[in-house]
Amino acid sequence: MVRDADRTRQRILAAAIEEFAALGIAGARVNHIAEVAGCNKAMLYAYFGNKDQLFDAVFAAHVNAYVEQVTFDATDLAAYAGRLFDYFEDNPDQLRLSIWYRLERPQGSRLEAVVAVNQTRLEQLKQAQQEGILPSHYEPAELLALVQSTSTTWSSMNPEYGIDAPGDRTQRRRTVTDAVRRLLAS
Amino acid sequence: MVRDADRTRQRILAAAIEEFAALGIAGARVNHIAEVAGCNKAMLYAYFGNKDQLFDAVFAAHVNAYVEQVTFDATDLAAYAGRLFDYFEDNPDQLRLSIWYRLERPQGSRLEAVVAVNQTRLEQLKQAQQEGILPSHYEPAELLALVQSTSTTWSSMNPEYGIDAPGDRTQRRRTVTDAVRRLLAS
DNA sequence: TCAAGTCAACTGACCATTTGGTCGGTAACC
DNA sequence: GGTTACCGACCAAATGGTCAGTTGACTTGA
Helix, strand or coil: CCCCHHHHHHHHHHHHHHHHHHHHHHHCCHHHHHHHHCCCHHHHHHHHCCHHHHHHHHHHHHHHHHHHHCCCCCCCHHHHHHHHHHHHHHCHHHHHHHHHHHHHCCCCCCCHHHHHHHHHHHHHHHHHHHCCCCCCCCCHHHHHHHHHHHHCCCCCCCHHHCCCCCCCHHHHHHHHHHHHHHHHCC | CCCCHHHHHHHHHHHHHHHHHHHHHHHCCHHHHHHHHCCCHHHHHHHHCCHHHHHHHHHHHHHHHHHHHCCCCCCCHHHHHHHHHHHHHHCHHHHHHHHHHHHHCCCCCCCHHHHHHHHHHHHHHHHHHHCCCCCCCCCHHHHHHHHHHHHCCCCCCCHHHCCCCCCCHHHHHHHHHHHHHHHHCC
């Protein structure tokens, strides 16, 4: 057996992402994560502290990947919505993680890094509005929220509502970008 | 102690709604539900079978309330969106239940009753389109999905994104109905 | 070159507690 | 007196977490 702390850490993290995305914090089993990672449970505690902190690490990784991969562009929100759509379509686990986080984390526990990123985006939106690139019938925060929620329209549909998302991903994507364009139309 | 099977059942259900909405299926504790309901745990099993079936009962109750209270109107989707907004604003627990359901229930487990209701709505949308009351640039399913997701825009924002929902509920509501109107504009 | 020593990666067995679930019995109501 | 709502106590299994000890890689020193 090769000994490699980094690799082990990485394997644990990967297994944890899978487990948490599928089952949430309360549903995830530490034993199972260790098993999938192919290492001893104690390593998990050595590297990450405890179950909650492991989730924090997983979620932080998700946020980083998200901010890094989905570039924001206040001057072309439809394109941004498209990228957002693609990202969550390609990484459904990431979307689930976000939702688990929202449900299972006590309100008020914000990641300052993300708040900062968001502040910047709101500023950019405000400026684009002042320059007339974006319409002003919504506040920056409203714009961001609407775009965000439109982009994840399909993935956030409850199956209970029995809506069959169009099988065609291209079509779904077009609907998203089109909807954002309509929201911005004057 | 007064003996009343119905009342006890009701108390268990109420406690279960609270618990499941707050913690989800995996996170909910049967002991705690019984405690809050002020009755013995065994009653819970006598009336509902087991934890999963109790959640089913809770969720079915939610779906019933939802279908009953939020009247659908294919000819005025903006108003429908407003009602939807109000409903989830007034009953945040119900929204959380829906999300838990989506996350924790194995895909493919649909409530036939809801699928039926939804089928009807899709039909109504289609007809409204044929009559020219609704525009045809979206499929009925797309319309329903967009309206749904727009209505819950604020409640589905991850705090991670640091967006402060406008404190003013009236303003949030106006944004929702306005957005739906824009989606329908030709 | 190689034995001794060090330190960090790793393990298996273990623990206290919690959890979903059950059962024999009790007491209120018809 | 029978039915049924209800309860306390209990159980096996699972769960998050710990710990004493082992193993392997690298450093040291002769």
